[in-house]
Amino acid sequence: MAGIFLFNPPGPDNKGFTREGRCTQEAGTWATLWPPVTLTTAAAFLEEDGHTLNVTDYPAIGLSLNSLKDAAAKSRPDFAIWNTGTPTLISDIAIAETIKSVSPETITCVMGTHVSVLPAQALSSGSVDLVIRGEPELTIRKICSCAEKEFTGIPGISFRDKNGDIVHNPDSEFMDPEIIPYPAWHHIDISPYSLPLKNRPFLIVAPLRGCPFPCSFCTAGIYYGKKLRKRPVNNVIEEILNNRIKYNVNDFFIWADTFTADREYVTEFCSELLSRNIKTSWTCNSRVDTVDGEMLELMKKAGMWMISFGLESGSDEILRRSKKGIRASQSKTAVETAHRLGIRTSGHFMYGLPGETESSMMQTLNFALDLPLDIAQFYAASPFPGTSLYNEATSEGWLTENDSFSQSHAVMDLPGLSAKRVDAFRQYSYRNFYLRITAIFRLLKIAGFSATTNILFNIKRFTGWVKGQ
Incomplete structure (x- = not known):
């Protein structure tokens, strides 16, 4: 051995x-x-x-x-x-x-x-x-x-x-999801991992692998392929119970490239949690075109307290060019529906995609401000190797550097829009989103500022929110 x-x-x-x-x-x-x-x-x-x-x-x-x-x-x-x-x-x-x-x-x-x-x-x-x-x-x-x-x-x-x-060597075949073991968390100290707003320990549970969607900026298919592979729902439920008993954790990130890609699977998962009266707290990520009011209501009943949506842009033209496959109107419906049901929402936006202009960035910011989001993140589009965005950026000569790609730092000078301007607009967006009374009160309600005595920590945390750090 x-x-x-x-x-x-x-x-x-x-x-x-x-x-x-x-x-x-x-x-x-x-x-x-x-x-x-x-x-x-x-x-x-x-x-x-x-x-x-x-x-x-x-x-x-x-x-x-x-x-x-x-x-x-x-x-x-x-x-x-x-x-x-x-x-x-x-x-x-x-x-x-x-x-x-x-x-x-x-x-x-x-x-x-x-x-x-x-x-x-x-x-x-x-x-x-x-x-x-x-x-x-x-x-x-x-x-x-x-x-x-x-x-x-x-x-x-x-x-x-x-x-x-x-x-x-030739590529390996993808795993049969039924043989994926429970992660051996006992080999590490899990105490450092806590949810940023709840300050409680959490673990990841990964029920699905693969992503069938063709977004130009995403590397999801490189690792887990395009085909959706699903672990048996009962096996996933047993993993949650195992984590509760063995590691004393009851908060989970249900991690998949798009957990809600298979409606029938999500329905079975939530129904199983409810039928077995398993009280747990979880969050997940989602596309806006794979959920509706009925599905979100079921997910909330089964313990989901927050959902993260990849919204990317408020411009339908930018969404079309990035092959996201959604419209801004769908984003608006999904966020508003989740908010109406009492589900916390996180929206992820991206500046600097092909076709981006000063006007389209402002359109996206105004769109974000109009949505009832609890959290918003504003990224710089990053042309990661393996994506069609990377191929386009290299062929068009947009790259300003080749070895420091990060979504917190723009690296593409687009026609009429520099990387420096994208970075500046990201910071402008964070300030405009979080320095609003409505945003502050939403964060206070989620984070429970009134219930904590660590004033300095919370001042530092809010400063980080405003700066987008």
């Missing part, structure tokens, strides 16, 4: 970063650190196989690169496997050299959407041995079971052969 070091690495300057499938974001007022569901799901497979594991989420526990280096030097693992993200790619890849400096025999393996699309870029460092492309857990299991460390027959990986040539 092998010794395996699974980790989420420290971010640049020890900033906290979530790197989870298509979601790579810096922790802040809105973006709480997520429990590392991919690492712990892989750990569950490896635990079954009898391997010795060290699973560490460095951003969550506030440890630095020096701590990671010390851990590698002490354990000298057979395999070191870690998450990477586009915003932190340079520092993520450099970790391989750090590990090799203290444990040269360790096989270094990276995963993530960026390296799945551009594996040669990761292998060019010379210290990365393997790139895991696409859905990683079963591939990790196969890699770690290779007694002779002979990887030529393992699908879903890229590596250098004995001659130094880069080899891309």
Whole structure:
């Protein structure tokens, strides 16, 4: 059996970063650190196989690169496997050299959407041995079971052969959702993960994989494919109950690229929670064209307290060009319906998509101000590798930089609209949205400011909301 070091690495300057499938974001007022569901799901497979594991989420526990280096030097693992993200790619890849400096025999393996699309870029460092492309857990299991460390027959990986040539093995097949194990949360300390508005611990439950929608800016299909794969509802319910008993957690993020993509599945999930009288609190993300009043009412009865909508823009033309497949009127209906039912709503907007102008950005901001949203996030459109937006941005010469893509920092100079202007308008939007009496009172009601005595913390938190941090 092998010794395996699974980790989420420290971010640049020890900033906290979530790197989870298509979601790579810096922790802040809105973006709480997520429990590392991919690492712990892989750990569950490896635990079954009898391997010795060290699973560490460095951003969550506030440890630095020096701590990671010390851990590698002490354990000298057979395999070191870690998450990477586009915003932190340079520092993520450099970790391989750090590990090799203290444990040269360790096989270094990276995963993530960026390296799945551009594996040669990761292998060019010379210290990365393997790139895991696409859905990683079963591939990790196969890699770690290779007694002779002979990887030529393992699908879903890229590596250098004995001659130094880069080899891309065929893609791996997607997992049968019925074999996905419960994440092995007991390998990490779950106390650092709390909901930003409720200040209660939460865990991720992932019932679905895959996304059939063609949004130009999204990397969802790279990791989990286009086909929707569904775990049995009863298995998901049992995972929730297991988490309540084993980890004393009753708040969950029901994580899928679009949880509401299959109405029948959501109905069965909610009905099962209600019929078994399972009192739990959960949130999810959704498209606006996959819900209606009947469905939202059922979801609320089953414990959903907040829903996050990908609204992107208030301009139908921008929505059309980005292949979002919705209209602004549908966004308005979905948000207003959820609000009427007493469900908290979070709206996610994106500035700087192709066709964006000063006028369309103002149209989006006014649209956001008119909606009864509790929370709004305003991102910069980021052309992540593997998306059609990336292909368009590179072919049109819009990129202002090539190695620091992040949704908090615009990197495209569009015709008539600079990246700097997009960044400035994002900050303008946050100020205009949150410095309103209605927005302040909504946040007070959700966050329970009146029930806490930590005044300084709440002043800092509100300042972060206004700044969009």
